[in-house]
Amino acid sequence: MKKYIYIVAVSFFILVSCHSTDKNAKKNADKNTEKNAVLTSYTELASHVGQKVTILGEISNTKIPQIIGVDIDYDGDTAMPKTGKATGILIETVVPKDTSNIQKAWRGPGTFYHLQSLEGNTMAKVEIVHP
Secondary structure (H helix, E strand, C coil): CHHHHHHHHHHHHHHHHHHHHHHHHHHHHHHHHCCCEEECCHHHCHHHCCCEEEEEEEECCCCCCEECCEECECCCCCCCCCEEEEEEEEEEEEECCCCCCCCCHHHCCEEEEEEECCCCCCECECEEEEC
16 A cells, blocks of 8 residues: 555656646747847847847957857857857947946947847857858
8 A cells, every 4th residue: 555655646746847847848948939030230230129139140250259240159260251140139238429437438439239148148159050
């Protein structure tokens, strides 16, 4: 009899655990399959600030790598042109001409964009589409 109760208790525990895992998996699947805009031009950026987007274009050969004017995380070689794509939340930073905040003013005044990763406060990593 004790063995039967043990088997029922373990089965119930496994069933409850699987249900919780399925619920979390569904939430993550919904988050990852969520529709987002694919941007290929700098002119499209302003209308998508704060949204989940995918940017697609050539990776710049600059100190801070960019795709269509958006700062991204890319450690690879930029000497040869490569097409890349990255998905994340589009963040806009506006530095006014009369700024006293030296930390943000290192680029000078203007509007700048970066792509925040979906996981947190790091920049989104690039996936090479065409070398």
